[in-house]
Amino acid sequence: MVRNQFVIQVRRNAEVFSKVGVVSSPSPKKKFFESGQNFIHKELSYRGAILYPWPGTTVDAEGESEKTLFYQVLVDQRDAEELPMEHELLRISDSDREAFDFSPTRFKNWDIVTHNEIFPFDPIDASLGVKHHLMHHFLKTFYSYKYGTPSWEVKRTPTLTYWMNKFSSKPLVCHVAEAEFDVVIDENDEDTSELKDVVSVHVIPYHLTTNNVQNFNFIGHLTRFSSKNKTEYEIIERTVIAENEHTGDLKEDTAKLNIALGGEYNNIYQHSRHIQIPHGESHLVFNYRIKRISDQLEKDIMVSAFNISSKPNDELSQI
Numbered sequence: 001m002v003r004n005q006f007v008i009q010v011r012r013n014a015e016v017f018s019k020v021g022v023v024s025s026p027s028p029k030k031k032f033f034e035s036g037q038n039f040i041h042k043e044l045s046y047r048g049a050i051l052y053p054w055p056g057t058t059v060d061a062e063g064e065s066e067k068t069l070f071y072q073v074l075v076d077q078r079d080a081e082e083l084p085m086e087h088e089l090l091r092i093s094d095s096d097r098e099a100f101d102f103s104p105t106r107f108k109n110w111d112i113v114t115h116n117e118i119f120p121f122d123p124i125d126a127s128l129g130v131k132h133h134l135m136h137h138f139l140k141t142f143y144s145y146k147y148g149t150p151s152w153e154v155k156r157t158p159t160l161t162y163w164m165n166k167f168s169s170k171p172l173v174c175h176v177a178e179a180e181f182d183v184v185i186d187e188n189d190e191d192t193s194e195l196k197d198v199v200s201v202h203v204i205p206y207h208l209t210t211n212n213v214q215n216f217n218f219i220g221h222l223t224r225f226s227s228k229n230k231t232e233y234e235i236i237e238r239t240v241i242a243e244n245e246h247t248g249d250l251k252e253d254t255a256k257l258n259i260a261l262g263g264e265y266n267n268i269y270q271h272s273r274h275i276q277i278p279h280g281e282s283h284l285v286f287n288y289r290i291k292r293i294s295d296q297l298e299k300d301i302m303v304s305a306f307n308i309s310s311k312p313n314d315e316l317s318q319i
Contacts, residue, residue, distance in 0.1 A: 032069060032115065036139050036154025038130050039118045043267040046083060047076035047121065048111065049130040051138055052156065052164055056172030063304065068114055070172050074132040075109040111269070112172070112204055112222055175203045179301040181292055183231070199227045201301045203286050207308070217277050219284070219308065223270045225261050232262035235270070237289035242277035249278035284308050
């Protein structure tokens, strides 16, 4: 299958792929990729197309932050069908963020990736490029004579520009947390010390809308799970707690999950539809329950509390 061929090529640094196109390692001088750039995801090996760069930061478990360049991208609908996760998020609707009748719209095969996860990919013909049912809404392809000879160019559509201004006005923040599982190589060998298998979680929250009448906010999020080896785990539960310190309002949302991690896929994404939290200024905490398949050992991964606000211009709000 095409996807399996991609996996082999990417892991070999993918110099030339004769059947589909050219895959190259990112140039260290390349500070960002343009809208419309086709790529292959470094970890998951799906084909994708970049919509636009989204600057942000990554905050680790100790609270240290690092500037990170993210991209909002489209996932090839053919490759998405083969991945063990649902590439589906919500975007904000055409109504105003403060509107009473806000209704989030489902948008399939959409992702957020970092600059370091991208391998540029140039298909040898249009049929082998990225396919997505909403591509034409966001990216426009046309002939250009900019360099003296006709060539294809890609530009953002007015729809995508509008969406960027409305949905991506605040920098993105990715919150990281970890849990350690002891791994014994040989129980009969006294000289063999225990190793640590670290399971990591990366949570990227984003603000969908505020309902002033019913006094709550909608928060969406993308979560990525990863481990250092192929040990099999299951993510069995997610709990989100939001507390408004000024009003005392507390909102808890618990959901049972069934997400397999490990084996062939030790980097997994879970796309959530939305979480309802109290209106105003709040602290938001994410907690995930992880179970190791081999011995049924369970541990929690908790993302440290961060600030959110229903006010779009609140500088202290991280979303």
